[in-house]
Amino acid sequence: MVPYIVQVLNGLYAIGPIQTVGTSAGGLRESATSPFLVVGERAAIVEPGEHSQAAPFLEGVAEIGVTLDRIDYIIPTHLHLHHSTALNVLLDAIPHAKVVVHARGVAHAIEPTRLNASSVQAWGPGECNLNLNPVPEDRIIGVAGGEVFDLGGRKLEIIDAPGHAPHNFGIYDTLTKGLWCGDFPQFQSNSKRGGISINPPLFHVERGLETLRRFRACNPAVLLKWYGGIAHYQPELLIRTAEEDLLAFERICVEGMRQKLPAKEIALKLEEYKQSVGLIESLGQEVVQEDVRGPVALYRYLIQKYPDLEMPEGAIIPGRGEREMRRSSAD
Template structure:
């Protein structure tokens, strides 16, 4: 699959995804379309990649998009929402109630994103604000009627407090956003997503347990597309999260200097040859900073 390609989600009916070319890495960005009686788009990618998402909708033949459904409002998942709302003026935008106000006024979201992604901001375009009357808040347990299927909303706040997952009861597909990390197909590994400023280990583990309770046939990741679900896969991500946080905790105790801790994990990245040096190092820095912030947070709680 190459940047811009559209593929069906395996073992599904009328569910498709596109490689948006996020960060100039093949398959890194995945946006999903459910071509139901009331079509719904799951996530939007960053605003700069919106033409790939428009291409998905055009290729499948969706003229009237009913719903735009960001799993959360981080701009790599919701940055294109305003442009899609502009292109489809009858579409309703729905996301978790914590995140919904940030789609109406993205000022703080942009500031927070720039602080979190640092040099990666070069890949982004500014998001467009969306009229308040077109944005509807979601909460845990809500259902979205697509006509021939229903999406059930599950709050998944470990990666971000405004994250939800959508379960499609028609095809038993679970759109997980970042709740199950990143499945990297070239190395066939699950990798952590622990960005600043609100990553929380215990809540992230609870999110995986929610996935285990649902036990869907297919997981649809916000990065690198679909993957079959298994109990072993869920257990693996819980292990990845725990070991990642513990490695940073131990390195902080050893070095007693957060910048040195970040530099250590950047220098020891195993993803240089997969994502390129610049992207791999950006990713390690982002995820390390998120865990350091989490450790500060739980330290304050204690």
């Protein structure tokens, strides 16, 4: 069945939401997302999504009337597996297309063993049924920010955007002033605040703040993402509140860790903060699930930043029951 297709803005199509296979109710990744097709004289796929979504997505592309020989680039904002595993199918289906990957992620795309393992660690073995297969090196374009992909009639600019993941970037569309920011910040179409996931496998506060400043400097007219509403027309509001919340999360965790509070109590304080600023209504249930696990990635970051801090008692890797996190030096 051809998926639902929305022309969000001029020549910018969201195809979906397309159901993903194997996500459980209350699970930790989105059960349905909408990969994008961006059409100029040439075309690009943005946020290709999961392996199981590739075939319905290509049906949507055919329905729009864009032939595969027009698609030059496949551009996930980052390599977290629910954003990227469709690559394997799409690169086979479109033999001349190249995938655009952050320079910090190229080695992981060529040899994804660690990337796959870190997703199992973040989501838990029961939650992660995804696997990126090695991407041939000659199909990859490595970027670091500042690169421009000219589609004819519109350009896509890459903005270095670490924080959520080291290999995350934003994508700015010159025709619509639309900006894809990946998972950072998160929002629904009617959100009053920009949300921040502080529990991916890795998280970095200073780089996150720098990324938000860079997004603001683009002066986008709309923020785009592939789930939960697709477009938000008050980028400045989302960026400013995301900055406020990121600093508040850091402060709450540092205070809790200094007092040697167990992870459960710190999670409760984070929850109280989110309630107090209206973040939970603004973003929906997904944020609540995260807190049950404790923001392990933020704890890891803080331990590296402040050597006197320790992992709070009871911080849990999702899917691994009560096993306690140890200090990690993973990059």
